Amino acid sequence: MSASRPHVAVIGGGLAGIAAALECADLGARVTLLERRGRLGGLTWSFQHGGRWVDNGQHVFLRCCDEYQWFLGRIGAAGDVQLQDRLDIPVVSPAPAPGGRPRVARLRRPAVRVPAPLHLAGSLIRYRHLGVRDRLALGLAVAPLRRLRLDDPSLDGETFAAWLARHGQSPAAVSALWDLITVPTVNLGASEASLAVAAKVFQTGLLGDPAAADIGWSRVPLGRLHGDNAAAALARSGVEVRLAARVERVEPSGAGFSVLGPTLSVDADAVVVAVPHDDAGGVLPPGAVPGQDRLGELGSSAVVDVHLVYDRPVMTWPLMAGVGTPLQWVFDRTASSGMEPGPGRPQYLAVSFSAADHLLGRRPEELAGWVAAELPRLLPVAGEARLVDSLVTKERRATFRAVPGTARLRRGPRTSWPGLTLAGAWTDTGWPATMEGAVRSGRAAAHACLAGAALPLQHTEEVA
Numbered sequence: 323m324s325a326s327r328p329h330v331a332v333i334g335g336g337l338a339g340i341a342a343a344l345e346c347a348d349l350g351a352r353v354t355l356l357e358r359r360g361r362l363g364g365l366t367w368s369f370q371h372g373g374r375w376v377d378n379g380q381h382v383f384l385r386c387c388d389e390y391q392w393f394l395g396r397i398g399a400a401g402d403v404q405l406q407d408r409l410d411i412p413v414v415s416p417a418p419a420p421g422g423r424p425r426v427a428r429l430r431r432p433a434v435r436v437p438a439p440l441h442l443a444g445s446l447i448r449y450r451h452l453g454v455r456d457r458l459a460l461g462l463a464v465a466p467l468r469r470l471r472l473d474d475p476s477l478d479g480e481t482f483a484a485w486l487a488r489h490g491q492s493p494a495a496v497s498a499l500w501d502l503i504t505v506p507t508v509n510l511g512a513s514e515a516s517l518a519v520a521a522k523v524f525q526t527g528l529l530g531d532p533a534a535a536d537i538g539w540s541r542v543p544l545g546r547l548h549g550d551n552a553a554a555a556l557a558r559s560g561v562e563v564r565l566a567a568r569v570e571r572v573e574p575s576g577a578g579f580s581v582l583g584p585t586l587s588v589d590a591d592a593v594v595v596a597v598p599h600d601d602a603g604g605v606l607p608p609g610a611v612p613g614q615d616r617l618g619e620l621g622s623s624a625v626v627d628v629h630l631v632y633d634r635p636v637m638t639w640p641l642m643a644g645v646g647t648p649l650q651w652v653f654d655r656t657a658s659s660g661m662e663p664g665p666g667r668p669q670y671l672a673v674s675f676s677a678a679d680h681l682l683g684r685r686p687e688e689l690a691g692w693v694a695a696e697l698p699r700l701l702p703v704a705g706e707a708r709l710v711d712s713l714v715t716k717e718r719r720a721t722f723r724a725v726p727g728t729a730r731l732r733r734g735p736r737t738s739w740p741g742l743t744l745a746g747a748w749t750d751t752g753w754p755a756t757m758e759g760a761v762r763s764g765r766a767a768a769h770a771c772l773a774g775a776a777l778p779l780q781h782t783e784e785v786a
Protein backbone atom coordinates (compact mmCIF):
# COMPACT_ATOMS: atom_id res chain seq x y z
CA MET A 323 0.00 0.00 0.00
CA SER A 324 1.20 3.44 -0.85
CA ALA A 325 0.87 6.20 1.73
CA SER A 326 0.00 8.77 -0.90
CA ARG A 327 -2.18 6.81 -3.35
CA PRO A 328 -4.94 4.56 -2.06
CA HIS A 329 -5.04 1.05 -3.45
CA VAL A 330 -8.43 -0.28 -4.60
CA ALA A 331 -9.09 -3.92 -5.48
CA VAL A 332 -12.00 -4.42 -7.89
CA ILE A 333 -13.36 -7.98 -8.02
CA GLY A 334 -15.05 -8.93 -11.29
CA GLY A 335 -14.17 -7.87 -14.83
CA GLY A 336 -17.68 -7.40 -16.28
CA LEU A 337 -18.92 -3.97 -17.29
CA ALA A 338 -19.60 -3.03 -13.65
CA GLY A 339 -16.09 -3.97 -12.52
CA ILE A 340 -14.40 -2.33 -15.52
CA ALA A 341 -16.39 0.88 -14.98
CA ALA A 342 -15.52 0.84 -11.27
CA ALA A 343 -11.83 0.27 -11.98
CA LEU A 344 -11.66 3.10 -14.52
CA GLU A 345 -13.57 5.45 -12.23
CA CYS A 346 -11.27 4.68 -9.28
CA ALA A 347 -8.22 5.24 -11.50
CA ASP A 348 -9.72 8.52 -12.76
CA LEU A 349 -10.22 9.55 -9.13
CA GLY A 350 -6.52 9.03 -8.49
CA ALA A 351 -6.42 5.56 -6.93
CA ARG A 352 -4.03 2.72 -7.71
CA VAL A 353 -6.25 -0.12 -8.93
CA THR A 354 -5.99 -3.90 -9.23
CA LEU A 355 -8.80 -5.64 -11.16
CA LEU A 356 -9.28 -9.34 -10.37
CA GLU A 357 -11.29 -11.46 -12.81
CA ARG A 358 -11.76 -15.20 -12.43
CA ARG A 359 -12.07 -15.87 -16.18
CA GLY A 360 -9.33 -15.53 -18.77
CA ARG A 361 -10.99 -12.49 -20.37
CA LEU A 362 -12.76 -9.24 -19.55
CA GLY A 363 -16.38 -8.35 -20.44
CA GLY A 364 -18.34 -10.68 -18.15
CA LEU A 365 -21.71 -11.54 -19.71
CA THR A 366 -20.76 -9.84 -22.98
CA TRP A 367 -18.34 -11.97 -24.97
CA SER A 368 -17.64 -13.47 -28.38
CA PHE A 369 -16.07 -16.54 -29.90
CA GLN A 370 -15.14 -17.74 -33.36
CA HIS A 371 -17.21 -20.31 -35.22
CA GLY A 372 -16.85 -21.24 -38.88
CA GLY A 373 -14.56 -18.27 -39.51
CA ARG A 374 -17.15 -15.83 -38.11
CA TRP A 375 -17.37 -13.95 -34.83
CA VAL A 376 -20.39 -14.99 -32.80
CA ASP A 377 -21.62 -13.03 -29.76
CA ASN A 378 -22.93 -14.94 -26.75
CA GLY A 379 -26.19 -13.07 -27.32
CA GLN A 380 -27.39 -9.96 -29.07
CA HIS A 381 -26.94 -6.82 -26.99
CA VAL A 382 -28.63 -3.51 -27.71
CA PHE A 383 -28.80 -0.21 -25.85
CA LEU A 384 -31.03 2.83 -26.05
CA ARG A 385 -30.13 6.48 -26.53
CA CYS A 386 -31.21 7.08 -22.91
CA CYS A 387 -28.39 4.80 -21.69
CA ASP A 388 -26.15 7.76 -20.86
CA GLU A 389 -23.66 6.04 -18.63
CA TYR A 390 -23.16 3.11 -20.97
CA GLN A 391 -22.39 5.57 -23.75
CA TRP A 392 -20.01 7.41 -21.41
CA PHE A 393 -18.36 4.01 -20.83
CA LEU A 394 -17.98 3.38 -24.57
CA GLY A 395 -16.33 6.77 -24.93
CA ARG A 396 -14.10 6.14 -21.93
CA ILE A 397 -12.77 2.87 -23.39
CA GLY A 398 -12.40 4.35 -26.87
CA ALA A 399 -15.26 2.32 -28.37
CA ALA A 400 -17.81 5.03 -29.22
CA GLY A 401 -17.08 4.58 -32.94
CA ASP A 402 -17.74 0.84 -32.77
CA VAL A 403 -21.48 1.19 -32.20
CA GLN A 404 -24.34 2.34 -34.34
CA LEU A 405 -27.30 4.32 -33.00
CA GLN A 406 -30.50 4.78 -35.01
CA ASP A 407 -31.18 8.38 -36.14
CA ARG A 408 -34.68 7.77 -34.84
CA LEU A 409 -36.48 4.81 -33.35
CA ASP A 410 -37.63 2.46 -36.10
CA ILE A 411 -38.79 -1.09 -35.37
CA PRO A 412 -40.42 -3.15 -38.11
CA VAL A 413 -42.86 -5.42 -36.28
CA VAL A 414 -43.83 -8.42 -38.39
CA SER A 415 -46.59 -11.00 -37.96
CA PRO A 416 -47.05 -14.11 -40.11
CA ALA A 417 -49.47 -13.99 -43.03
CA PRO A 418 -53.05 -14.52 -41.82
CA ALA A 419 -53.65 -17.11 -44.59
CA PRO A 420 -51.32 -19.58 -46.34
CA GLY A 421 -49.69 -18.01 -49.40
CA GLY A 422 -50.32 -14.46 -48.11
CA ARG A 423 -47.74 -11.86 -47.16
CA PRO A 424 -46.53 -11.26 -43.61
CA ARG A 425 -47.96 -8.11 -42.06
CA VAL A 426 -45.57 -5.33 -41.12
CA ALA A 427 -46.22 -2.40 -38.79
CA ARG A 428 -43.55 0.19 -37.98
CA LEU A 429 -42.95 1.58 -34.52
CA ARG A 430 -41.18 4.73 -35.57
CA ARG A 431 -40.77 8.19 -34.18
CA PRO A 432 -41.36 11.02 -36.61
CA ALA A 433 -38.49 12.98 -38.18
CA VAL A 434 -39.84 16.21 -36.69
CA ARG A 435 -39.62 16.63 -32.93
CA VAL A 436 -42.90 15.76 -31.25
CA PRO A 437 -43.10 15.63 -27.44
CA ALA A 438 -43.46 12.22 -25.75
CA PRO A 439 -45.67 10.27 -25.63
CA LEU A 440 -47.23 11.82 -28.74
CA HIS A 441 -44.10 10.90 -30.72
CA LEU A 442 -45.46 7.34 -30.93
CA ALA A 443 -49.10 8.26 -31.50
CA GLY A 444 -48.91 8.02 -35.28
CA SER A 445 -47.28 4.56 -35.17
CA LEU A 446 -49.73 3.29 -32.58
CA ILE A 447 -52.81 4.55 -34.43
CA ARG A 448 -51.59 2.60 -37.49
CA TYR A 449 -50.39 -0.42 -35.47
CA ARG A 450 -52.14 -3.16 -37.41
CA HIS A 451 -51.25 -5.97 -34.99
CA LEU A 452 -53.90 -4.61 -32.62
CA GLY A 453 -57.61 -4.17 -33.20
CA VAL A 454 -59.03 -0.65 -33.17
CA ARG A 455 -60.52 -1.03 -29.69
CA ASP A 456 -57.15 -2.11 -28.24
CA ARG A 457 -55.39 0.76 -29.98
CA LEU A 458 -57.83 3.28 -28.55
CA ALA A 459 -57.48 1.71 -25.10
CA LEU A 460 -53.69 2.28 -25.03
CA GLY A 461 -54.28 5.79 -23.71
CA LEU A 462 -55.91 4.30 -20.60
CA ALA A 463 -52.52 2.92 -19.56
CA VAL A 464 -50.05 5.42 -21.00
CA ALA A 465 -51.06 8.42 -18.92
CA PRO A 466 -51.19 6.58 -15.54
CA LEU A 467 -47.91 4.78 -16.37
CA ARG A 468 -46.23 8.14 -16.86
CA ARG A 469 -47.51 9.32 -13.50
CA LEU A 470 -46.28 6.35 -11.43
CA ARG A 471 -43.70 7.34 -8.83
CA LEU A 472 -40.74 5.04 -9.28
CA ASP A 473 -39.72 5.49 -5.63
CA ASP A 474 -43.06 4.07 -4.44
CA PRO A 475 -42.21 0.65 -2.90
CA SER A 476 -45.72 -0.68 -3.61
CA LEU A 477 -44.83 -0.83 -7.32
CA ASP A 478 -42.73 -3.89 -6.54
CA GLY A 479 -45.79 -5.62 -5.07
CA GLU A 480 -47.49 -6.63 -8.31
CA THR A 481 -46.77 -7.73 -11.86
CA PHE A 482 -46.85 -5.37 -14.80
CA ALA A 483 -49.58 -7.51 -16.42
CA ALA A 484 -51.85 -7.14 -13.38
CA TRP A 485 -51.42 -3.37 -13.52
CA LEU A 486 -52.00 -3.29 -17.30
CA ALA A 487 -55.20 -5.34 -16.93
CA ARG A 488 -56.47 -2.82 -14.36
CA HIS A 489 -55.75 -0.08 -16.86
CA GLY A 490 -57.79 -1.40 -19.74
CA GLN A 491 -55.18 -3.50 -21.56
CA SER A 492 -56.38 -6.79 -23.06
CA PRO A 493 -54.22 -9.94 -23.20
CA ALA A 494 -53.90 -9.28 -26.97
CA ALA A 495 -52.47 -5.80 -26.32
CA VAL A 496 -50.02 -7.18 -23.75
CA SER A 497 -48.81 -9.82 -26.17
CA ALA A 498 -48.66 -7.70 -29.36
CA LEU A 499 -47.34 -4.48 -27.87
CA TRP A 500 -46.41 -4.24 -24.19
CA ASP A 501 -44.41 -7.49 -24.19
CA LEU A 502 -42.56 -6.44 -27.32
CA ILE A 503 -40.66 -4.04 -25.04
CA THR A 504 -41.00 -5.74 -21.63
CA VAL A 505 -39.60 -9.14 -22.62
CA PRO A 506 -36.23 -7.96 -24.06
CA THR A 507 -35.65 -5.21 -21.50
CA VAL A 508 -36.74 -6.93 -18.28
CA ASN A 509 -35.98 -10.45 -19.58
CA LEU A 510 -39.43 -11.51 -18.35
CA GLY A 511 -42.89 -11.14 -19.80
CA ALA A 512 -45.36 -8.70 -18.26
CA SER A 513 -47.12 -11.61 -16.54
CA GLU A 514 -44.00 -12.12 -14.36
CA ALA A 515 -42.16 -8.78 -14.43
CA SER A 516 -42.38 -6.47 -11.44
CA LEU A 517 -44.32 -3.29 -12.18
CA ALA A 518 -41.44 -1.35 -10.60
CA VAL A 519 -38.87 -2.44 -13.19
CA ALA A 520 -41.25 -2.31 -16.16
CA ALA A 521 -42.40 1.19 -15.21
CA LYS A 522 -38.74 2.31 -15.11
CA VAL A 523 -38.22 0.97 -18.63
CA PHE A 524 -41.32 2.60 -20.10
CA GLN A 525 -40.93 5.92 -18.29
CA THR A 526 -37.27 6.29 -19.18
CA GLY A 527 -37.34 4.81 -22.67
CA LEU A 528 -40.70 5.69 -24.15
CA LEU A 529 -42.65 8.19 -22.12
CA GLY A 530 -40.06 10.90 -21.40
CA ASP A 531 -37.58 12.17 -24.00
CA PRO A 532 -38.87 11.28 -27.50
CA ALA A 533 -35.36 10.30 -28.64
CA ALA A 534 -34.71 8.09 -25.61
CA ALA A 535 -35.68 4.77 -27.24
CA ASP A 536 -33.56 5.07 -30.40
CA ILE A 537 -31.80 1.71 -30.55
CA GLY A 538 -28.04 1.18 -30.67
CA TRP A 539 -25.94 -1.93 -31.30
CA SER A 540 -22.35 -2.94 -31.80
CA ARG A 541 -20.71 -2.95 -35.21
CA VAL A 542 -17.98 -5.26 -33.96
CA PRO A 543 -17.96 -8.47 -31.89
CA LEU A 544 -18.82 -7.82 -28.23
CA GLY A 545 -15.50 -9.25 -27.14
CA ARG A 546 -13.74 -6.52 -29.08
CA LEU A 547 -16.24 -3.78 -28.20
CA HIS A 548 -15.93 -4.28 -24.45
CA GLY A 549 -13.17 -6.77 -23.65
CA ASP A 550 -10.36 -5.64 -25.96
CA ASN A 551 -11.14 -1.93 -25.78
CA ALA A 552 -11.45 -2.06 -21.99
CA ALA A 553 -8.17 -3.95 -21.62
CA ALA A 554 -6.42 -1.19 -23.58
CA ALA A 555 -8.14 1.60 -21.61
CA LEU A 556 -7.35 -0.04 -18.27
CA ALA A 557 -3.69 -0.41 -19.30
CA ARG A 558 -3.55 3.25 -20.35
CA SER A 559 -4.93 4.20 -16.92
CA GLY A 560 -2.34 2.10 -15.13
CA VAL A 561 -4.86 -0.44 -13.76
CA GLU A 562 -3.27 -3.80 -13.03
CA VAL A 563 -5.54 -6.50 -14.53
CA ARG A 564 -5.18 -10.03 -13.20
CA LEU A 565 -7.10 -12.65 -15.19
CA ALA A 566 -7.78 -16.22 -14.03
CA ALA A 567 -7.79 -14.67 -10.55
CA ARG A 568 -10.71 -16.10 -8.61
CA VAL A 569 -11.48 -14.41 -5.32
CA GLU A 570 -12.87 -16.58 -2.54
CA ARG A 571 -13.40 -13.94 0.11
CA VAL A 572 -12.70 -10.45 1.34
CA GLU A 573 -11.55 -10.05 4.96
CA PRO A 574 -11.34 -6.76 6.85
CA SER A 575 -7.69 -6.37 7.86
CA GLY A 576 -6.36 -3.43 9.86
CA ALA A 577 -7.55 -0.20 8.24
CA GLY A 578 -8.14 -2.00 4.93
CA PHE A 579 -8.94 -5.41 3.47
CA SER A 580 -7.31 -8.66 2.38
CA VAL A 581 -8.64 -10.12 -0.85
CA LEU A 582 -8.02 -13.85 -0.85
CA GLY A 583 -8.30 -16.63 -3.43
CA PRO A 584 -6.76 -20.01 -4.18
CA THR A 585 -3.84 -18.35 -5.98
CA LEU A 586 -3.91 -14.79 -4.70
CA SER A 587 -3.68 -12.55 -1.67
CA VAL A 588 -4.04 -8.83 -2.27
CA ASP A 589 -4.06 -6.09 0.37
CA ALA A 590 -6.15 -3.03 -0.44
CA ASP A 591 -7.39 0.14 1.24
CA ALA A 592 -10.79 -0.24 -0.42
CA VAL A 593 -12.61 -2.96 -2.37
CA VAL A 594 -15.39 -3.02 -4.97
CA VAL A 595 -17.14 -6.40 -5.24
CA ALA A 596 -18.57 -6.49 -8.79
CA VAL A 597 -19.53 -10.15 -9.13
CA PRO A 598 -22.99 -11.66 -9.88
CA HIS A 599 -25.51 -11.74 -7.03
CA ASP A 600 -25.15 -15.47 -6.43
CA ASP A 601 -21.37 -15.10 -5.96
CA ALA A 602 -21.44 -11.86 -3.97
CA GLY A 603 -22.80 -13.31 -0.73
CA GLY A 604 -19.86 -15.71 -0.36
CA VAL A 605 -17.17 -13.20 -1.33
CA LEU A 606 -18.30 -10.48 1.12
CA PRO A 607 -17.34 -10.78 4.77
CA PRO A 608 -20.24 -12.11 6.89
CA GLY A 609 -22.74 -9.41 7.83
CA ALA A 610 -21.67 -7.00 5.09
CA VAL A 611 -25.21 -6.42 3.83
CA PRO A 612 -28.62 -7.38 5.24
CA GLY A 613 -29.93 -10.61 3.72
CA GLN A 614 -26.49 -11.50 2.34
CA ASP A 615 -27.24 -15.22 2.44
CA ARG A 616 -30.48 -14.65 0.52
CA LEU A 617 -29.08 -12.89 -2.55
CA GLY A 618 -29.53 -16.13 -4.49
CA GLU A 619 -33.29 -15.52 -4.24
CA LEU A 620 -32.87 -12.95 -6.99
CA GLY A 621 -32.86 -16.01 -9.22
CA SER A 622 -32.06 -15.95 -12.91
CA SER A 623 -33.67 -15.64 -16.31
CA ALA A 624 -32.15 -17.03 -19.50
CA VAL A 625 -31.44 -15.61 -22.95
CA VAL A 626 -31.10 -17.97 -25.93
CA ASP A 627 -29.91 -16.90 -29.38
CA VAL A 628 -30.26 -18.97 -32.54
CA HIS A 629 -27.64 -17.93 -35.09
CA LEU A 630 -28.49 -18.68 -38.72
CA VAL A 631 -26.36 -18.05 -41.82
CA TYR A 632 -28.21 -18.00 -45.16
CA ASP A 633 -26.60 -18.14 -48.59
CA ARG A 634 -28.19 -14.80 -49.54
CA PRO A 635 -29.79 -11.78 -47.83
CA VAL A 636 -33.21 -12.65 -46.42
CA MET A 637 -33.85 -9.55 -44.27
CA THR A 638 -33.44 -5.96 -45.46
CA TRP A 639 -33.75 -4.29 -42.04
CA PRO A 640 -30.96 -4.21 -39.43
CA LEU A 641 -33.46 -5.57 -36.89
CA MET A 642 -37.08 -6.57 -36.59
CA ALA A 643 -39.48 -7.88 -33.97
CA GLY A 644 -42.08 -10.62 -34.35
CA VAL A 645 -45.64 -10.84 -33.01
CA GLY A 646 -48.04 -13.74 -33.41
CA THR A 647 -44.99 -15.99 -33.68
CA PRO A 648 -42.65 -17.48 -31.06
CA LEU A 649 -39.74 -15.58 -32.68
CA GLN A 650 -39.07 -12.41 -30.67
CA TRP A 651 -36.34 -10.26 -32.21
CA VAL A 652 -34.12 -10.80 -35.26
CA PHE A 653 -30.85 -8.94 -35.89
CA ASP A 654 -28.62 -8.76 -38.95
CA ARG A 655 -25.17 -9.66 -37.62
CA THR A 656 -23.44 -10.05 -40.99
CA ALA A 657 -20.99 -7.14 -40.84
CA SER A 658 -20.31 -7.35 -37.10
CA SER A 659 -19.35 -11.00 -37.45
CA GLY A 660 -16.64 -10.11 -39.96
CA MET A 661 -18.61 -11.21 -43.06
CA GLU A 662 -18.91 -8.99 -46.12
CA PRO A 663 -22.58 -7.95 -46.54
CA GLY A 664 -24.07 -7.33 -49.99
CA PRO A 665 -26.50 -8.50 -52.66
CA GLY A 666 -26.09 -12.21 -53.40
CA ARG A 667 -23.76 -12.64 -50.44
CA PRO A 668 -24.50 -14.72 -47.31
CA GLN A 669 -26.37 -13.09 -44.44
CA TYR A 670 -26.02 -13.91 -40.74
CA LEU A 671 -29.09 -13.43 -38.56
CA ALA A 672 -29.27 -13.75 -34.78
CA VAL A 673 -32.75 -14.66 -33.56
CA SER A 674 -32.88 -13.64 -29.93
CA PHE A 675 -35.16 -15.10 -27.24
CA SER A 676 -35.40 -13.37 -23.87
CA ALA A 677 -37.21 -14.87 -20.87
CA ALA A 678 -36.03 -18.12 -22.42
CA ASP A 679 -35.86 -20.59 -19.53
CA HIS A 680 -38.38 -22.78 -21.38
CA LEU A 681 -35.89 -23.21 -24.27
CA LEU A 682 -32.91 -24.28 -22.17
CA GLY A 683 -33.78 -27.98 -22.29
CA ARG A 684 -34.15 -28.12 -26.07
CA ARG A 685 -31.26 -29.48 -28.13
CA PRO A 686 -29.40 -26.93 -30.32
CA GLU A 687 -30.16 -28.70 -33.61
CA GLU A 688 -33.84 -28.94 -32.69
CA LEU A 689 -33.96 -25.22 -31.80
CA ALA A 690 -32.17 -24.21 -35.00
CA GLY A 691 -34.53 -26.36 -37.10
CA TRP A 692 -37.59 -24.92 -35.35
CA VAL A 693 -36.44 -21.32 -35.87
CA ALA A 694 -35.39 -21.95 -39.50
CA ALA A 695 -38.85 -23.42 -40.19
CA GLU A 696 -40.65 -20.48 -38.54
CA LEU A 697 -38.59 -17.62 -40.00
CA PRO A 698 -40.02 -17.80 -43.58
CA ARG A 699 -43.45 -17.00 -42.12
CA LEU A 700 -41.98 -13.58 -41.28
CA LEU A 701 -39.30 -13.30 -43.97
CA PRO A 702 -40.52 -15.24 -47.03
CA VAL A 703 -37.14 -15.03 -48.80
CA ALA A 704 -35.70 -17.22 -46.03
CA GLY A 705 -37.90 -20.02 -47.38
CA GLU A 706 -36.12 -19.89 -50.74
CA ALA A 707 -32.61 -19.40 -49.34
CA ARG A 708 -30.25 -22.17 -48.29
CA LEU A 709 -29.27 -22.33 -44.62
CA VAL A 710 -25.49 -22.76 -44.66
CA ASP A 711 -24.74 -22.72 -40.93
CA SER A 712 -26.52 -22.61 -37.59
CA LEU A 713 -25.52 -22.39 -33.97
CA VAL A 714 -27.28 -21.88 -30.65
CA THR A 715 -26.00 -19.92 -27.66
CA LYS A 716 -27.65 -20.28 -24.26
CA GLU A 717 -27.01 -17.98 -21.31
CA ARG A 718 -28.79 -19.55 -18.35
CA ARG A 719 -28.04 -16.77 -15.92
CA ALA A 720 -28.31 -13.79 -18.26
CA THR A 721 -30.06 -11.60 -15.70
CA PHE A 722 -31.63 -11.82 -12.29
CA ARG A 723 -35.37 -12.51 -12.26
CA ALA A 724 -37.07 -9.14 -11.77
CA VAL A 725 -40.33 -10.46 -10.32
CA PRO A 726 -42.36 -8.62 -7.64
CA GLY A 727 -40.58 -8.65 -4.29
CA THR A 728 -37.03 -8.52 -5.66
CA ALA A 729 -36.45 -4.81 -5.05
CA ARG A 730 -35.71 -5.46 -1.35
CA LEU A 731 -32.95 -7.93 -2.34
CA ARG A 732 -31.14 -5.44 -4.58
CA ARG A 733 -28.56 -3.70 -2.42
CA GLY A 734 -27.08 -0.24 -2.94
CA PRO A 735 -23.31 0.18 -3.20
CA ARG A 736 -22.61 0.58 0.53
CA THR A 737 -21.93 -2.28 2.92
CA SER A 738 -21.46 -2.20 6.67
CA TRP A 739 -17.70 -1.65 6.08
CA PRO A 740 -16.74 1.81 4.85
CA GLY A 741 -14.47 1.29 1.88
CA LEU A 742 -16.13 -1.99 0.83
CA THR A 743 -18.82 -1.53 -1.81
CA LEU A 744 -20.99 -3.54 -4.20
CA ALA A 745 -21.52 -3.19 -7.94
CA GLY A 746 -23.24 -5.19 -10.65
CA ALA A 747 -26.30 -4.97 -12.84
CA TRP A 748 -28.23 -6.77 -10.09
CA THR A 749 -27.61 -4.07 -7.48
CA ASP A 750 -30.09 -1.31 -6.68
CA THR A 751 -29.65 0.84 -9.79
CA GLY A 752 -33.36 1.38 -10.51
CA TRP A 753 -32.70 -0.20 -13.92
CA PRO A 754 -33.33 -3.78 -14.96
CA ALA A 755 -30.19 -5.92 -15.39
CA THR A 756 -28.63 -4.08 -18.31
CA MET A 757 -25.31 -2.75 -19.50
CA GLU A 758 -26.48 0.71 -18.42
CA GLY A 759 -27.25 -0.57 -14.93
CA ALA A 760 -23.87 -2.33 -14.73
CA VAL A 761 -21.92 0.81 -15.64
CA ARG A 762 -23.99 3.01 -13.33
CA SER A 763 -23.44 0.62 -10.45
CA GLY A 764 -19.69 0.44 -11.07
CA ARG A 765 -19.21 4.18 -11.08
CA ALA A 766 -21.42 4.64 -8.01
CA ALA A 767 -19.52 1.92 -6.15
CA ALA A 768 -16.18 3.53 -7.01
CA HIS A 769 -17.23 6.86 -5.53
CA ALA A 770 -18.81 5.22 -2.49
CA CYS A 771 -15.78 3.05 -1.71
CA LEU A 772 -13.29 5.89 -1.95
CA ALA A 773 -15.53 8.23 0.05
CA GLY A 774 -16.14 5.47 2.62
CA ALA A 775 -12.45 4.80 3.08
CA ALA A 776 -11.91 8.59 3.39
CA LEU A 777 -8.87 8.42 1.17
CA PRO A 778 -6.99 11.44 -0.24
CA LEU A 779 -7.73 11.68 -3.97
CA GLN A 780 -6.94 13.70 -6.99
CA HIS A 781 -9.04 13.57 -10.15
CA THR A 782 -7.01 12.46 -13.18
CA GLU A 783 -9.44 11.38 -15.91
CA GLU A 784 -7.71 9.97 -18.95
CA VAL A 785 -9.27 10.90 -22.27
CA ALA A 786 -9.44 7.92 -24.64
Ligand SMILES: Cc1cc2nc3c(=O)[nH]c(=O)nc-3n(C[C@H](O)[C@H](O)[C@H](O)COP(=O)(O)OP(=O)(O)OC[C@H]3O[C@@H](n4cnc5c(N)ncnc54)[C@H](O)[C@@H]3O)c2cc1C
Nearest residue numbers: 334336337338358364365379381382569720746747756757
Ligand atom coordinates in the same frame (compact mmCIF):
# COMPACT_ATOMS: atom_id res chain seq x y z
C1 LIG B 1 -27.32 -13.14 -23.86
C2 LIG B 1 -27.48 -11.83 -23.13
C3 LIG B 1 -28.12 -10.76 -23.75
C4 LIG B 1 -28.24 -9.56 -23.08
N1 LIG B 1 -28.79 -8.49 -23.74
C5 LIG B 1 -28.70 -7.27 -23.20
C6 LIG B 1 -29.07 -6.14 -23.96
O1 LIG B 1 -29.52 -6.25 -25.10
N2 LIG B 1 -28.93 -4.91 -23.38
C7 LIG B 1 -28.43 -4.75 -22.12
O2 LIG B 1 -28.27 -3.60 -21.68
N3 LIG B 1 -28.07 -5.82 -21.37
C8 LIG B 1 -28.19 -7.06 -21.88
N4 LIG B 1 -27.80 -8.15 -21.16
C9 LIG B 1 -27.41 -7.97 -19.74
C10 LIG B 1 -25.99 -7.42 -19.61
O3 LIG B 1 -25.09 -8.17 -20.39
C11 LIG B 1 -25.58 -7.55 -18.14
O4 LIG B 1 -26.54 -6.91 -17.31
C12 LIG B 1 -24.23 -6.90 -17.83
O5 LIG B 1 -23.26 -7.23 -18.79
C13 LIG B 1 -23.79 -7.38 -16.44
O6 LIG B 1 -22.53 -6.82 -16.11
P1 LIG B 1 -21.94 -7.03 -14.65
O7 LIG B 1 -20.58 -6.47 -14.66
O8 LIG B 1 -22.91 -6.53 -13.65
O9 LIG B 1 -21.92 -8.61 -14.41
P2 LIG B 1 -21.10 -9.76 -15.16
O10 LIG B 1 -21.02 -9.46 -16.61
O11 LIG B 1 -21.71 -11.04 -14.73
O12 LIG B 1 -19.62 -9.64 -14.58
C14 LIG B 1 -19.24 -10.22 -13.36
C15 LIG B 1 -17.81 -10.70 -13.50
O13 LIG B 1 -17.37 -11.18 -12.24
C16 LIG B 1 -16.56 -12.32 -12.47
N5 LIG B 1 -16.52 -13.08 -11.22
C17 LIG B 1 -17.54 -13.77 -10.65
N6 LIG B 1 -17.14 -14.32 -9.49
C18 LIG B 1 -15.85 -13.96 -9.32
C19 LIG B 1 -14.88 -14.24 -8.31
N7 LIG B 1 -15.19 -14.99 -7.25
N8 LIG B 1 -13.62 -13.73 -8.46
C20 LIG B 1 -13.30 -12.97 -9.53
N9 LIG B 1 -14.19 -12.69 -10.53
C21 LIG B 1 -15.44 -13.18 -10.42
C22 LIG B 1 -17.26 -13.03 -13.61
O14 LIG B 1 -16.41 -13.95 -14.26
C23 LIG B 1 -17.67 -11.84 -14.49
O15 LIG B 1 -16.68 -11.54 -15.44
C24 LIG B 1 -27.72 -9.40 -21.77
C25 LIG B 1 -27.10 -10.48 -21.13
C26 LIG B 1 -26.97 -11.67 -21.81
C27 LIG B 1 -26.25 -12.80 -21.13
